[in-house]
Amino acid sequence: MSFAIPYALIALVTVPVLVGIYVWQLRRRRRQAVAFSSVALIRAALPRQRMWRRHVPIALVLAALAALGTASARPQVRAEVPVSSSAVILAVDVSGSMCATDVSPNRLAAAQDAVRSFIDQQDDRTRIGLVVFSGFAQVAVAPTTDKDQLNRAVDGLTTGRGTTIGAAILKSIDAIAEINPEVAPADTSASGQVPGVPGGLPGQPGTPGNPATPAPRATETAPEIVVLLTDGANTRGVTPEEAADQAAARGVRVYPIGFGTTQPTQMVCTREQLGGGLFDGPGQGMSGIGPGGRNFLVVDEDALRTVADTTGGEYFSASDADQLQGVLEDLPKHVVTQEQSVDVSFAFAALAALLLLGGLWLGGRWRSTPG
Structure with a gap:
């Protein structure tokens, strides 16, 4: 005691x-x-x-x-305290690769169905927040018990270019800090992030060639958790590993979910998913092949496993809609309780x-x- x-x-x-x-x-x-x-x-x-x-x-x-x-x-x-007494932050990837049709009808539509089901299954005490990310990350819905508001936000998801997994983790930390005064907001200066400047500034910690010093892990675990759903690899900004260090320093656990197959087909977004236009096929700048031959349309499992190990979470993989649905349904079994001071x-x-x-x-x- x-x-x-x-x-x-x-x-x-x-x-x-x-x-x-x-x-x-x-x-x-x-x-x-x-x-x-x-x-x-x-x-x-x-x-x-x-x-x-x-x-x-x-x-x-x-x-x-x-x-x-x-x-x-x-x-x-x-x-042991039920996680439902706190909050879950859902960080959902809305990059252009989420229009890949290797998951029917496409990755984003399947993810929307699974996320809506997850929201509806939670009890009325569980606060859920929604963070969306592509070329940048933003809090779409602050942690709330209003399921209608959350589902409307999920229905209105639109895609963008780029995948900022690290920034999504930092933004999720900020969302938690708003409801838990014992969790400090993310330190964007330590990661080299500058508002409005994707990828930070050259020569700053957190940019390629200038890794940030890992922060010590917190002795207390925050009751809030982050569920990160992505189908690709980080393309800009702070790396997932650096963001995971900040989460671990604040006691925030991250549960990454890698979604999609290793053989993405053509990308077909609906008009709603594009915010009004219609896109069919890979298109210019959407090949997904980055420096060193890395395919950013395929999950970077090594990075996501590192995030889970660093923060004390767990990594899950889902290659189709049914598997994703099962992962989200089983997730509470893995995080239903946690030890904290009462x-x-x-x-x-x-x-x-x-x-x-x-x-x-x-x-x-x-x-x-x-x-």
Whole structure:
């Protein structure tokens, strides 16, 4: 057991002080008692009474004061707490590759169906936030229990160019920081990110060739989690590994989901998914082949596994709509509870009230009832 306000335990000193005063008063009364020639005669004249009874009410009142003093120090214990008592941040990839039709009808449509199902299955206490990312990341819906608002946002997802997985993790951290004061916002300066400048500035930490120093992992795990759904590899900005260091330093766990096959076919977005236009085929700049021959249309599993290992989460893979649906349905089994500090001061305060009432009741009852 630990205490949020340990110096408040000083109040417990009053208990032994009161015990000392009580004992002193008993001895003082004995010295002041009238001397009788026959103690046996006096005992025979008085009603029979167990001597220990008169001490019990006082003991209960003193125990109540001790419990109340302990409660004032805000005692905390480590316990398994349901994740539903906190929040889940869904970070969803909306890059152009999500229009690939290797998952029918395309990756984005399948992801939208799975995410809507996940939202609807959560209980009314679970707050869910939505972060979307392509060339940049943004909080589409702050953590809320309003499922209608979340589903409307999921229905309105549109695609963009680029995949900023690292920025999505940082933006998810910021969303958590808004509802949990014990989680600090992401440090974009440490990652080389500059608002409005994708990829940061050359020579800054977090850019290629200038890796940021990994931050130490937090000793306390935040109750909020991040579920990251992506179908590709990071194309710009802070790397997923660097962002994972920041998440780990804040105790935020990330559960990445790699979605799609290793053989993406043509990309066909609906008019709604493009925000009004119609795109058929890979198109200019959408081949997905980056420097070194890396195919950004295929999940970078190594990076996502590193993110999961660094933050204490778990990596999942889904190559089709059914697998993605199953991963999201099974996810609560993996994160249903977590160990964290729970304030139990209320229990001590309640115990103090019961002890006090018990002492007063016994005192009144035994005073009026001999024996």
